[in-house]
Amino acid sequence: xxxxxxxxxxxxxxxxxxxxxxxxxxxxxxxxxxxxxxxxxxxxxxxxxxxxxxxxxxxxxxxxxxxxxxxxxxxxxxxxxxxxxxxxxxxxxxxxxxxxxxxxxxxxxxxxxxxxxxxxxxxxxxxxxxxxxxxxxxxxxxxxxxxxxxxxxxxxxxxxxxxxxxxxxxxxxxxxxxxxxxxxxxxxxxxxxxxxxxxxxxxxxxxxxxxxxxxxxxxxxxxxxxxxxxxxxxxxxxxxxxxxxxxxxxxxxxxxxxxxxxxxxxxxxxxxxxxxxxxxxxxxxxxxxxxxxx
Numbered sequence: 001x002x003x004x005x006x007x008x009x010x011x012x013x014x015x016x017x018x019x020x021x022x023x024x025x026x027x028x029x030x031x032x033x034x035x036x037x038x039x040x041x042x043x044x045x046x047x048x049x050x051x052x053x054x055x056x057x058x059x060x061x062x063x064x065x066x067x068x069x070x071x072x073x074x075x076x077x078x079x080x081x082x083x084x085x086x087x088x089x090x091x092x093x094x095x096x097x098x099x100x101x102x103x104x105x106x107x108x109x110x111x112x113x114x115x116x117x118x119x120x121x122x123x124x125x126x127x128x129x130x131x132x133x134x135x136x137x138x139x140x141x142x143x144x145x146x147x148x149x150x151x152x153x154x155x156x157x158x159x160x161x162x163x164x165x166x167x168x169x170x171x172x173x174x175x176x177x178x179x180x181x182x183x184x185x186x187x188x189x190x191x192x193x194x195x196x197x198x199x200x201x202x203x204x205x206x207x208x209x210x211x212x213x214x215x216x217x218x219x220x221x222x223x224x225x226x227x228x229x230x231x232x233x234x235x236x237x238x239x240x241x242x243x244x245x246x247x248x249x250x251x252x253x254x255x256x257x258x259x260x261x262x263x264x265x266x267x268x269x270x271x272x273x274x275x276x277x278x279x280x281x282x283x284x285x286x287x288x289x290x291x292x293x294x
Contacts, residue, residue: 023111029130030154030182032071033253034213039289040071040253041282042113042131042156042215046268047091048076051100057258057275058108064279068286073131074104075113075255080267082117082137084226089266094121098128105129113156119147126151136160136188136220139171149180156184158217161191161225165206172210183212186255187246189221195233197221199242201249208250216246217255219271234271236262240281247288254285 024032033040044057058074065072078097080090091097097114105112105128113131116122117138125132132148136158139145148155155175159168168185175183185207189197199221207214221242224233243254259265262272273281 023105023109023130026130026152026154026182029111033154033184036213036252038069038071039247039251039286040073040213041065041256041285042073042075042253043256043258043278044075045259045265046077046257046272047080047089047266048078048097048100049089049091049266051103053260054100054104055108056260058104058110060275061258061278061282062108062110064282068282070282070286073111073113074108075133075257076101076104077115077267079115079117082135084232091267094124098124102128116144116148119143122147122151126153130154131156131184134158136186139163139168142174145171145174146178146180149175149178149183154182154184155180156186156215158186158188159203159207161189161197164190165203168207169210172212184215184253185210185212186215186217187221187251188217188255189223195224195226197223197225199246201245204246204249204251208252213252214250215253215255216243216251218243218246219255219257219268219273223268223271232268232270234268236271236273239271239273240277240284243281243285244288247285248292250292 043061054076078091078094101112111130113133114129115133115135116125131154133156139160157171187203189199192198204214218239222235222238257272258275258278259272260275262269262274
């Protein structure tokens, strides 16, 4: 708790900036994400490489989404604790990363999501971001899930690639036991042999039976874990295909990682969608969403 208290004090000045530019209250954001009248988008770079990158991506996607009346949440990680290699870039860390996310939220006027990897990160992150995310590899970590759920933030629970949709029942129960009632459930593919994933679209209606909005992670679903030797590979050309299938299958939202130059990205480049392609793709996904609900 000492770490959490220290970070709370160091971020105090920045937090007042966020609150003065409050995009939405938690209640308003939750109402927006659950109204089911429009597709919502969670998107941004995999990891915070720089403040400039985050601002660029957030501004482009905010403009696109506002034009299409799509609720948009910016995402980026301050730390990628589950990298393949110990030599891989992990991000700026908790303090510097939250400061960048704080400025993105205030300057671009968008809600923000980030990952947390342990209980000590929860209190600091919850003061800055709108949505906390439990990474897929950590979705069975009871203490982490329950600490995050008790923070009062909206919580995005990513389904582990080693779990069936039905097994997420237990993850949801853990979160609800700790007071978490504003939950998003994200499908991100399942292990299919070694260094491959498969996306089963049956997972979307199965997860929706748990009573919360379901998000489809289009870019991590085309990841090839560890296939690059010291990094994961990916097949980004199939991410838009799976996104279309997920929208048609009834997904409430999409999770997409994007970068101006994916081949130069410091994390998950092989499965990220080029930022320049996002305006066209979002229009397509919104059209499918609207058509599927007529």
